[in-house]
Amino acid sequence: METTFKIPPSIKIETFPSYEALSQAVAGRVAAQIKAKPDSVLGLPTGNTPLGTYKELSLLSKPEAKENFVDWSKARCFALDDYIDVDERFSFHAFLVDKIYRHTNLSGSQSFYPGLTDDYDHLIEETGGLDLTLLGIGNNGHIAFNEPGTCPASWTHCTWLDESTRQANKAAFEGNTPPTRAVTMGLATILSSRKIILIVSGEKKKTILEKALCQPVSRDVPASLLQMHQRVEVLTDFAVSCAV
Ligand code: PGA
Secondary structure (H helix, E strand, C coil): CECCCCCCCCEEEEECCCHHHHHHHHHHHHHHHHHHCCCCEEEECCCCCCHHHHHHHHHHCCHHHHHHCCCCCCCEEEECEEECCCCHHHCHHHHHHHHCHHHCCCCHHHEECCCCCCCHHHHHHHCCCCCEEEECCCCCCCECCECCCCCCCCCCEEEECCHHHHHHCHHHHCCCCCCCEEEECCHHHHHCCCEEEEEECCHHHHHHHHHHHHCCCCCCCHHHHHHHCCCEEEEECCCCCCEC
């Protein structure tokens, strides 16, 4: 039976043949954003999903990229979230520096972290607001660390992590116990971004993505809130269908 629920036309879905092609496409969009507006304000995720994007962007941030060179000198980057009470080497702060910032000409004063900044939302607003935010989706439908049940009107806040999130991220902790708490941009923070790209890789994310896009908005699936945004691109490396 075909579902009668339609994905809102504001959500554009594009499927790529591989993770590499998906990552190149996302990197291309970020590069185009910075080229069009050198002082762009970006919201950036961590996790496995954006690794390919950051690898591509790192290549584009070297002088050898010549006419494709991405100049981060005026950009401002806001991390989506971070753990609380975590060894620095496991922090998202360290992740972003290692995977992307150190490969670019972004200066330390242009990158911001919710765990190290008071009044994150005010700072985002002061910089002119998020132009483009990249997101991944958790197996439980979270975006950033907005776990199921999070208030849709939430701004940056501290939260308890779902047990499923802690288990999903366990491998990164090299045998140490994953933290229980985090600080995250809220759903309202994310939805305030002018453009959003949701990157989704791997068939294991298919069910939760289709739930987020093909069913009515629900706080049980935080990513479904993206249906309420006017400019969302969902880029995947698997086919998305709303047939149930
Ligand atoms: P992943 O995490 O990219 O490691 O799958 C995504 C998320 O939890 O938001």
